[in-house]
Amino acid sequence: MVERFEEMLAGGHPNSLGRTVEVVDAVLADRTRLAQLYDCYFSDDEVVRLRVSSALKRVTTQHPEWTIELMDGLQSEIAAIDQASTQWTLALLFDLTKELQSREQRVRSVEIMKRNLAHHDDWIVLNNTMQVLHAWSLDDPPLATWLGPHLRRLTADRRPSVARRATKLLSRLQKT
Numbered sequence: 001m002v003e004r005f006e007e008m009l010a011g012g013h014p015n016s017l018g019r020t021v022e023v024v025d026a027v028l029a030d031r032t033r034l035a036q037l038y039d040c041y042f043s044d045d046e047v048v049r050l051r052v053s054s055a056l057k058r059v060t061t062q063h064p065e066w067t068i069e070l071m072d073g074l075q076s077e078i079a080a081i082d083q084a085s086t087q088w089t090l091a092l093l094f095d096l097t098k099e100l101q102s103r104e105q106r107v108r109s110v111e112i113m114k115r116n117l118a119h120h121d122d123w124i125v126l127n128n129t130m131q132v133l134h135a136w137s138l139d140d141p142p143l144a145t146w147l148g149p150h151l152r153r154l155t156a157d158r159r160p161s162v163a164r165r166a167t168k169l170l171s172r173l174q175k176t
Contacts, residue, residue, distance in 0.1 A: 005033070006040050009051040020051045024058045031066060034059065038070055041078050041086070049081065053089035060096045067093060068100040075108045084122035091116070091128040095135065110136065110143060117150050123159045130154065134169040144173055 005026075008019040027033045037059070040052040060067040067074075074093060078086055094101075094109040101109060110133070117129045130151060137144035151173065154166035 005036050005052075006043050006045075006048055009040060009043075009048045009055070010045055011047070014047050014050065017054060018047075018051055020055050020058075023051075023055045027055070027059050028062060031063075034066055034070070038073065041081065046083060049083055050085040053085045057089055057092055057096075060093055064097045064100055068097050071097065071101060071105050075105065075112060079112045084120070084125050087116050087120060088122065088125040088128040091125075091132040095132045098136070114146065117147075123162050126154060126157070126162050127165050130165060130169055134173060137173065138176060144176065148173060 005023050008023050010018075012018045023037065027037055037052060037055055040048055043049055043052075056067065074090060079090060081087075091113055094113065098106070098109075113129045113133050116125055117133060120126060120129070130147075133143065133147050134151075137147050148170065151166045151170040155163055155170060157163045157166065
């Protein structure tokens with residue numbers, strides 16, 4: 001009997017990977033199980049959703065073409081999940097699949113990241129999102145124009161890591 005991913009991803013300390021690497025290995029060995037991993041985003045267990053994000057990022061690093069098949073759901077169903085780990089992972093997934101996204105998917109990716117940068121308060125969401133938006137703005141002047149004021153605002157953030165990252169990226173943005 002094949003063990004269900006939701007059971008494998010549950011339990012233990014929330015900050016631990018638990019059995020995430022086993023799940024990643026199972027998906028990499030059998031691509032058809034990617035849908036089962038994606039479905040774990042709908043678990044009632046916040047820890048499961050956290051570990052799904054970690055697992056999907058690891059799978060995407062090796063096979064971005066697999067994740068692009070999930071992009072429409074990621075940009076609608078998963079983007080609607082109010083959990084920091086989901087939102088900061090989306091920025092990374094968008095970046096890892098950027099070259100494979102359709103024009104419409106890229107537009108939606110930017111909209112989701114803009115919303116997160118403007119309205120989210122989690123430090124990891126902010127750091128990951130501003131990093132990806134900055135990278136994407138290098139060949140998108142309107143995005144760079146939008147990003148500048150948000151980076152300026154975040155230079156005064158109460159969390160040193162957010163303020164430092166915003167200061168560094170703003171400096172780079174102003175040099176381009």
